[in-house]
Amino acid sequence: MAETPKDPTAKDPTFKDARPLPRTKPRFSATFTPDVMSEIRRAAATGIYDIRGAGAKRKLPHFDDLLFLGASISRYPLEGYRERCGTEVVLGARFASKPIHLKTPITIAGMSFGSLSAQAKEALGRGATLAGTSTTTGDGGMTQEERGHSQTLVYQYLPSRYGMNPDDLRKADAIEIVIGQGAKPGGGGMLLGQKITERVAGMRCLPPGVDQRSACRHPDWTGPDDLEIKIEELREITDGEKPIYVKVGASRPYYDTALAAKSGADVVVLDGMQGGTAATQDVFIEHVGIPILAAIRPAVQALQDLGLHRKVQLIVSGGIRSGADVAKALALGADAVAIGTAALIALGDNDPRWEADYQALGTTAGAYDDWHEGKDPAGITTQDPELAKRLDPVLAGRRLANYLAVMTLEAQTIARACGKSHLHNLEPEDLVALTIEAAAMAQVPMAGTGWIPGKTGF
Amino acid sequence: MSSYDLNQAPLRDLNRALHALRPDTNETHWTINGPDGRHAIAVGLDAPISVEIEGNVGYYCAGMNKLASVVINGNAGVGVAENMMSGFVHVRGDVSQSAGATAHGGLLVVDGNAGARCGISMKGIDIVVKGSIGHMSAFMAQAGTLTVLGDAGEALGDSLYEARLYVRGSVKSLGADCIEKEMRDEHREQLYAKLQAAGLAGEVNPSEFRRYGSARRLYHFNVDNAGAY
Numbered sequence: 001m002a003e004t005p006k007d008p009t010a011k012d013p014t015f016k017d018a019r020p021l022p023r024t025k026p027r028f029s030a031t032f033t034p035d036v037m038s039e040i041r042r043a044a045a046t047g048i049y050d051i052r053g054a055g056a057k058r059k060l061p062h063f064d065d066l067l068f069l070g071a072s073i074s075r076y077p078l079e080g081y082r083e084r085c086g087t088e089v090v091l092g093a094r095f096a097s098k099p100i101h102l103k104t105p106i107t108i109a110g111m112s113f114g115s116l117s118a119q120a121k122e123a124l125g126r127g128a129t130l131a132g133t134s135t136t137t138g139d140g141g142m143t144q145e146e147r148g149h150s151q152t153l154v155y156q157y158l159p160s161r162y163g164m165n166p167d168d169l170r171k172a173d174a175i176e177i178v179i180g181q182g183a184k185p186g187g188g189g190m191l192l193g194q195k196i197t198e199r200v201a202g203m204r205c206l207p208p209g210v211d212q213r214s215a216c217r218h219p220d221w222t223g224p225d226d227l228e229i230k231i232e233e234l235r236e237i238t239d240g241e242k243p244i245y246v247k248v249g250a251s252r253p254y255y256d257t258a259l260a261a262k263s264g265a266d267v268v269v270l271d272g273m274q275g276g277t278a279a280t281q282d283v284f285i286e287h288v289g290i291p292i293l294a295a296i297r298p299a300v301q302a303l304q305d306l307g308l309h310r311k312v313q314l315i316v317s318g319g320i321r322s323g324a325d326v327a328k329a330l331a332l333g334a335d336a337v338a339i340g341t342a343a344l345i346a347l348g349d350n351d352p353r354w355e356a357d358y359q360a361l362g363t364t365a366g367a368y369d370d371w372h373e374g375k376d377p378a379g380i381t382t383q384d385p386e387l388a389k390r391l392d393p394v395l396a397g398r399r400l401a402n403y404l405a406v407m408t409l410e411a412q413t414i415a416r417a418c419g420k421s422h423l424h425n426l427e428p429e430d431l432v433a434l435t436i437e438a439a440a441m442a443q444v445p446m447a448g449t450g451w452i453p454g455k456t457g458f
Numbered sequence: 459m460s461s462y463d464l465n466q467a468p469l470r471d472l473n474r475a476l477h478a479l480r481p482d483t484n485e486t487h488w489t490i491n492g493p494d495g496r497h498a499i500a501v502g503l504d505a506p507i508s509v510e511i512e513g514n515v516g517y518y519c520a521g522m523n524k525l526a527s528v529v530i531n532g533n534a535g536v537g538v539a540e541n542m543m544s545g546f547v548h549v550r551g552d553v554s555q556s557a558g559a560t561a562h563g564g565l566l567v568v569d570g571n572a573g574a575r576c577g578i579s580m581k582g583i584d585i586v587v588k589g590s591i592g593h594m595s596a597f598m599a600q601a602g603t604l605t606v607l608g609d610a611g612e613a614l615g616d617s618l619y620e621a622r623l624y625v626r627g628s629v630k631s632l633g634a635d636c637i638e639k640e641m642r643d644e645h646r647e648q649l650y651a652k653l654q655a656a657g658l659a660g661e662v663n664p665s666e667f668r669r670y671g672s673a674r675r676l677y678h679f680n681v682d683n684a685g686a687y
Contacts, residue, residue, distance in 0.1 A: 166502050166541075219597075230517075233498040236470065
């Protein structure tokens with residue numbers, strides 16, 4: 001019989017455990033997180049909202065929450081590398097006499113000279129041209145570098161009209177009327193004084209060094225009826241040659257897409273809240289607009305209801321990173337995608353090779369988002385000639401072309417696995433969702449079920 | 459002299475014909491009949507020609523004009539001479555909103571009144587309005603001059619940059635960061651030159667005008683200005 005250990009305190013009421021008292025671990029609040037508290041302290045010290053670059057950083061329902069159903073017995077796949085899987089896309093054939101033909105449905109989103117260095121803009125043009133796709137100007141007009149290095153260039157027509165002139169309009173391959181962008185639907189642009197160099201100021205007709213606030217609304221039209229007339233004017237100026245895109249930030253995608261199409265757009269560009277910006281209030285980036293995953297189906301529905309799906313092309317953007325994202329966006333009904341942040345990363349943005357410099361700025365490679373300050377160690381989001389020299393436009397353009405090629409190959413790999421001979425043959429039926437949120441937003445069933453929240457019964 | 463009747467032939471053909479003119483063209487004078495309020499008439503011109511429009515026009519007449527001289531013998535709708543780069547646009551009647559919006563250069567003369575947002579976001583154009591202008595005129599105006607022989611509506615020059623505003627009559631109210639400034643000789647000279655270009659030399663006395671411009675207090679973000687926007 002084993003001896004039972006006796007409770008030492010049973011007989012001795014003065015017994016004290018020699019070990020220190022157990023303590024609870026320090027516990028951070030889920031509401032007042034360290035990030036939240038640091039922002040409160042920053043706001044209290046400065047009295048001004050936080051301005052930064054890039055897009056929404058919070059975790060959002062995204063393409064990662066979708067999976068493809070590869071072919072098996074019920075449908076057959078295409079042979080990788082041997083059977084053709086088309087990737088070309090035509091943009092603007094609805095009304096324009098000279099539509100755009102791209103080899104890949106991955107385009108480069110609008111980013112301005114001013115927010116980016118001349119070298120970075122050149123690199124985007126070189127990379128896109130190698131890959132057979134288009135680049136897009138931004139607020140501040142078209143530079144010679146950009147026109148020279150981009151085979152296909154989309155000229156943005158923005159509320160500020162900085163640098164807008166009819167000669168560049170005629171030089172462009174397409175015109176993109178910007179109503180808004182995903183990072184800030186309802187907001188105008190911002191370029192702080194540090195980046196308003198003489199050249200940037202000259203292009204924008206502003207005094208050097210001022211904090212430039214771009215208008216949030218167009219100065220000479222309001223509403224869809226006026227937009228139709230504005231589109232008519234741009235077509236008249238360019239003899240009906242150029243495709244006209246209308247870009248909106250994702251917020252009410254069904255109505256915005258329907259109104260853009262009704263106004264006579266050839267192409268609708270829809271940018272989700274993960275889409276980047278050169279400089280915007282953090283509160284705007286994180287709290288206004290909706291993720292691209294939630295925006296594509298309503299936009300496609302609007303075009304289908306008008307009988308215009310595939311006639312008016314839909315370009316979607318905001319957090320596109322890989323060929324899988326491209327394939328998923330196209331399967332949901334988009335005709336093409338645009339990348340901005342991902343393209344900058346391919347050029348060299350936030351590269352760990354500059355870690356010491358990022359540390360000196362109080363951040364770390366991968367988290368750097370103070371693009372408005374113009375101190376980018378990678379030489380991309382800057383107007384400082386010394387920093388800008390760090391980016392070799394030829395090598396950076398090559399990296400972008402490689403990245404675009406990889407994404408295109410990845411999307412083809414998925415499409416062939418689903419038995420599709422063109423990326424545009426991907427369809428929602430090829431997709432399932434991993435989360436209830438993604439199932440509801442993308443309107444595809446939860447994996448392993450037939451359940452689409454809001455569409456089918458319980 | 460070429461003549462074109464918009465009741466007989468499409469607008470696209472007219473604009474295309476005007477765009478096809480070379481700088482040394484002999485077809486230097488065009489008359490357009492039957493505008494009937496159509497939008498986008500004579501837009502994107504890029505040659506030193508003279509175009510006369512016999513009647514009222516809709517939106518964006520003479521939009522993005524370069525080099526050409528366009529006379530409208532009637533009223534003009536929204537955005538007449540919007541984003542003009544150079545040349546001359548003369549409206550004999552009244553104009554609607556956003557006249558001369560974002561224009562970089564050239565001269566816009568309005569014989570009658572202009573609606574709201576006249577000269578919005580202007581970037582170097584000279585505008586002379588013989589009548590009065592509506593509210594929010596010269597909003598975010600960056601460069602150029604706006605001369606008004608009559609009165610100005612509410613919030614003149616809101617968020618103004620470096621454009622100069624000369625008003626002979628009353629100003630209902632000034633917008634954020636817009637203030638009255640001293641008329642010095644250089645300003646009277648500038649104003650005289652603009653009046654002369656508009657064919658008003660000797661008819662209007664520059665010293666009857668007041669000058670308005672940017673206080674430049676909103677050029678940099680400052681929390682203490684939050685209430686001013």
